Amino acid sequence: MIRRIVVPVEVYRGHITEATREALVAARTVGNGVGEVVAYVYGEPPAEGTDVLELADRIIVLEDGQVGTPVAMAQAKLLRERIASSDVDLVLVGSSSWGWDVAPLLAGFLSAPLVANCQVIQHAEDVLKATCRICAGKLLVDVEITNKPTVILLLPGSYAHREVQPGKGVMERERVPASDWDARVEFKGWLEPEREDIDITQEEILVTVGRGIGQQENLELVEDLAKTLGGAVCGSRPVVDQGWLPPTRQVGKSGMIVKPKLYLAIGISGAPEHVEGMKDAELIVAINRDEQAPIFDVAHYGIAADLFDVIPALKEALVARRQEA
Amino acid sequence: MNILAVVRLVPDLVEPLVVTAEEDNLNWDQTAFTLNESDDHAVEEAILLKEKYGGHVSVVAFDFGDIDQVLYMLAAKGVDRVIKISWSHDEPPNSLEVARTLSRLVPKLNVDLVVIGCQSHTEFLGMAGPQLAVALNWPYVGVVRGVQEGGTAGRWTAFKEYPGAVLAQMEVSLPAVLGILTASQPPRYVPVSRIRAAAQSVRFETADTPAEIEEPPVKIQRVYLPPAVTHAEMLTGSEAEVAQRLVDILLARGVLK
Known part of the structure; x- marks a missing residue:
C-alpha cells in the first residue's frame, strides 16, 4: 500500500x-x-x-x-x-x-x-x-x-x-x-535572452530542423523552403547546441512552446522533450527517413523519406502552385 | 584551476537500437557508440575556461568500446591529461557505477571543478553528475549553459538554463560539480592530422575500478522498442507525388493561400 x-x-x-x-x-x-x-x-x-x-x-x-x-x-x-x-x-x-x-x-x-x-x-x-x-x-x-x-x-x-x-x-x-540552508550555491538573478527579429511563438508557419539536417551548410536548404512557405526556421536542441541556430529558436520543453498553424518537422526524431514544445500545433507534418521515428506518432501527416530528396520537390511544387495561382 | 571533465560513450541513435532476445538489455554487440553530446560540451567548456583563465584540464573515461579514439580527439583539442579507468565488462558502466568510481578517484586528483554532461540518453536509474556531487559532498548545479569566473568571495558563476532561453545566474563555491548542458561555444572541430598527432604523443594514465558491478537499485523487467503507433497519415509515392499531395493538404487546410 x-x-x-x-x-x-x-x-x-x-x-x-x-x-x-x-x-x-x-x-x-x-x-x-x-x-x-x-x-x-x-x-x-x-x-x-x-x-x-x-x-x-x-x-x-x-x-x-x-x-x-x-x-x-x-x-x-x-x-x-x-x-x-x-x-x-x-x-x-x-x-x-x-x-x-x-x-x-x-x-x-x-x-x-x-x-x-x-x-x-x-x-x-x-x-x-x-x-x-x-x-x-x-x-x-x-x-x-x-x-x-x-x-x-x-x-x-x-x-x-x-x-x-x-x-x-x-x-x-x-x-x-x-x-x-546550504549556502554554497547562490541564486543571483535571471538573465533574459537577447531578442531577435523573429519570435517563433508568434509565427504561423514553422519549419523545424533536427539532427537529421547533418551539417550547418544544409540549413540554407531549409531556410529557402521556409521562405517559400512564408514561415520561419527553428530547431530542436541538437541543432541549437551546435550553435547553428540561436537558443531563442529552440522548440521544446526547455525552449519555446509553439502552436503554429503549420509545424513542418524535418529530420526530427520526436524526443519527448521536443514534442512537449510543439504537440499543440494545428497541423504537424513530419519528414524523416526512419519510419519508426516517434515524431510520426504525434504528426498528422508523415513522409518517410530522405529530407534532401523531399525538400527540393516540395519547394518545386510550392513554386509551381504559386505560378498557377 | 584544475578541471576534470568526465566523458562517456552512449548508443549512437543514428543507428538502429537492437534489444536482446530475452528483452533484458540492449544487445551491446550490435550497438554503435558515440561520445555523449553533453559530455563533449563539458570538455569544451573546460578547455574554454582554461584558455580564458589558465589552469589545467584532465579528462577521465571508462575503458570501454572505442574510447581511445575519443580521447585522442579530446587530447588534440587541448586536454592536458587523460585518465582511463579500467573496465572489463561487456556493457558500459551505469550512472551509479560512474558516480561511485569517480567519488573514489576525484579526491586523489587535486581537482577544483568537475564538469560532466548533465544528461545522457541512457541514464534513467541515477544520474552520474549530481550523485557524484552528493558522494563528494560538493555543491552541484546542472543544466548549465556556460561558466565564468567572477562571483563574489571567489565563487564562480554558472548559467543554468530555463525555458525560453532564460538563464539563472548561479554562484558556486569551489570545489564543485557542474552538469553541463551546452558549452559557451559549440565544441571545436579538430582536423584529422591533429588527432593522429595526438594519438602518437598522448599518454594515458590508468585508474582502477571496483571489480564488481553496482547492481541497479530497481529490478529491470523488460527492455523493448516502443510499439509502432503511427498516428500520422503517411504520404507515399515519388518525391514529386508526396510533395504535390502535401501542397494540396496545405491548401485544403488553409495554410497556403
Missing part, C-alpha cells in the same frame, strides 16, 4: 510550474485516494495559480529568508530529514531544469533509487512498476520498484491530461533554521 507521496513544488518566476502540476496529478493517480500526497512549497506560495496545490492532501510551506530562491541543491537538502523520518514511499518530481537537479540530488541525499524519464507508474496488488522512455524516446524499460522511498523524475507530458480528484488541501507552515 502506498502510504505517502511527496511532491517538491517548483515556483518559477511567480508561478507554480506545469511540471509540478503533472507531478501532483501523478501522485493522486498512483496514490489512488489512499496514499497521502504531501506538497512541499519553498517560501510563500505565489499570489495566483495556487489552486493546483489543492491536489495535495497536505501543503507544507517551508519558510525562511532564502528558501524560496531557486537553488535546487539547498532545497533538495531541506527535504532529506523530512522525508527520511516520515514513511514516504515515493517522491515525484516534474521534469524541468529545476527538477533535473532536485530529483537526483534528493535521491543521493536519501541514498534512494532514482527512476528518471518515467512516463507511467502503475501500482497494483502492492507492486509498484514504472515504464521509462529513454534514448530520445526510442527505447522503453519496465522496472519494478521495491525500495522505499524511491525518487521518480517524470517525463514531460506523462500526466498532463489526466483528470483526478483534489486532495484535502490542508496548509501547514514550517520555519526552516537559517543554518539548514
